[in-house]
Amino acid sequence: MAKITLKNIAHRYAPNSDYALKPINHVWDDGAAYALLGPSGCGKTTLLNIISGLLTPSEGNVLFDDQNITDRNTAERNIAQVFQFPVVYDTMSVRDNLAFPLKNRGHDTAYINDRITEISRVIGVEDILFQKAQGLSADIKQKISLGRGLVREDVNAILFDEPLTVIDPHMKWQLRTELKALHKNLGHTMIYVTHDQTEALTFADKVVVMSMGEVVQIGTPKELFEIPAHTFVGYFIGSPGMNVLPTIIDGNKAMIGQHKIVLNRDYKGLKGKLELGIRPEFVTLTNNPQDLPVKINRVEDVGHYKIVRATLNGHDINIILKEETEISGDMNYVSFDKSHTNIYADDWLVTP
Numbered sequence: 001m002a003k004i005t006l007k008n009i010a011h012r013y014a015p016n017s018d019y020a021l022k023p024i025n026h027v028w029d030d031g032a033a034y035a036l037l038g039p040s041g042c043g044k045t046t047l048l049n050i051i052s053g054l055l056t057p058s059e060g061n062v063l064f065d066d067q068n069i070t071d072r073n074t075a076e077r078n079i080a081q082v083f084q085f086p087v088v089y090d091t092m093s094v095r096d097n098l099a100f101p102l103k104n105r106g107h108d109t110a111y112i113n114d115r116i117t118e119i120s121r122v123i124g125v126e127d128i129l130f131q132k133a134q135g136l137s138a139d140i141k142q143k144i145s146l147g148r149g150l151v152r153e154d155v156n157a158i159l160f161d162e163p164l165t166v167i168d169p170h171m172k173w174q175l176r177t178e179l180k181a182l183h184k185n186l187g188h189t190m191i192y193v194t195h196d197q198t199e200a201l202t203f204a205d206k207v208v209v210m211s212m213g214e215v216v217q218i219g220t221p222k223e224l225f226e227i228p229a230h231t232f233v234g235y236f237i238g239s240p241g242m243n244v245l246p247t248i249i250d251g252n253k254a255m256i257g258q259h260k261i262v263l264n265r266d267y268k269g270l271k272g273k274l275e276l277g278i279r280p281e282f283v284t285l286t287n288n289p290q291d292l293p294v295k296i297n298r299v300e301d302v303g304h305y306k307i308v309r310a311t312l313n314g315h316d317i318n319i320i321l322k323e324e325t326e327i328s329g330d331m332n333y334v335s336f337d338k339s340h341t342n343i344y345a346d347d348w349l350v351t352p
C-alpha cells in the first residue's frame with residue numbers, strides 16, 4: 001500500500017488545448033477509500049489513468065510514498081485495476097482467471113487456494129469456479145474482473161473505473177457492500193470512479209467531486225452534504241440537489257428580491273455573482289406571513305418523504321417534508337435553517 005501524492009498535476013491531451021484536468025495538488029492517504037465523482041467528461045478517467053500510469057501527465061509529478069514514479073508504467077507501479085468492461089481470458093476457467101495475477105507473481109499453491117476461496121465468496125462465483133469464462137454473461141465476467149483486481153494483497157492501490165456498470169442492480173448493491181467490507185478488512189488504498197452519487201457516497205471515506213476538469217471539493221459524504229464548497233457539489237449531490245437562489249448580501253442579511261433573510265454571520269466585501277444555497281432538507285414550509293412567500297406548484301410523494309416543488313421570487317425551490325406532514329392551504333411560506341444556509345460568490349462557498 002502507498003500514500004499517493006499528486007504534485008501540481010495537470011493534463012492537456014494536445015499542446016495548447018484546454019485542460020482536460022486542471023492543476024491539482026492532493027495527497028491520497030495510505031489505506032483510505034476514495035471515490036472520484038462527477039458527470040461524463042469531467043476528467044475522472046484522465047485523473048485515474050495518471051495515477052495508474054496509463055497516461056503521463058503533461059504537468060506535474062505523481063509520488064508513491066515519497067518516490068517520484070511519474071515515468072513508471074502500470075506494472076512498475078504495482079497497481080490493480082478494474083475497468084468498466086470485463087477483462088477476462090475466455091479460454092481459461094473462472095478459477096484460473098482469478099489465480100492468474102497470483103501465479104504471475106510466483107505465489108505458492110496453498111496461498112493461491114486461500115485467496116481464491118476468499119475472493120470467489122466475495123464475488124459469488126464459488127459454484128462456477130471450474131467453468132470456462134467463455135459463454136458466461138457480461139455481469140459474471142465483470143465479477144471475475146473485480147475478483148482479479150482484488151485477489152492480490154500486495155498492491156500499492158486498487159483502482160476501479162465504473163466497475164459496476166454492467167452488473168444488475170441487486171448484485172450492484174451487494175458488491176458495493178462487499179467492496180466496502182473488503183476495504184475495511186484489507187486496508188488497501190482504493191480509488192473508485194463513478195458518476196453515481198449513491199455508489200460514491202456508500203463506498204468512500206472521502207469523495208473527490210469533479211466538474212469540468214477541476215476538483216471542486218474533497219470531503220466526507222457528510223461534508224459534501226452539509227457544506228458544499230461549490231454550487232456544483234450542492235446541485236450534483238442530493239436528490240433533489242441544493243436550492244441555489246440569486247441574492248444581494250448586506251452584512252448579515254440576504255435579500256431574495258424584496259424578501260429579507262437574516263444570516264447567522266456578517267459577510268463583508270463580497271464581489272461577483274452572489275447566491276444563497278440551502279438544501280431542500282433544511283427548508284420548512286410554514287403559514288407564517290413573516291417568512292418568505294412561495295407558490296406551491298406540486299407535491300411529489302416519493303415514499304418515505306415528500307418533495308414540494310415551489311416558486312420563490314420567480315425561482316424554483318424544492319422543499320423536503322416528512323412523509324406524514326399535512327400541507328394545509330395557508331402554508332404558503334418558507335423559512336430557512338440558518339445553520340445550513342450557505343453563501344456563494346462566483347459559485348464558491350464564502351468561508352469565514
Ligand code: ATP
Binds near residue numbers: 013
Ligand atoms: P466519462 O465518465 O464519460 O468516462 P470522464 O469524467 O472520465 O468521463 P475523461 O474521459 O477523463 O472524463 O475526459 C475528460 C476530457 O478529456 C473530456 O473533454 C474528453 O473529451 C477529453 N479526452 C479524454 N480522452 C481524450 C483523448 N484521448 N484525447 C483527447 N481528449 C480526450
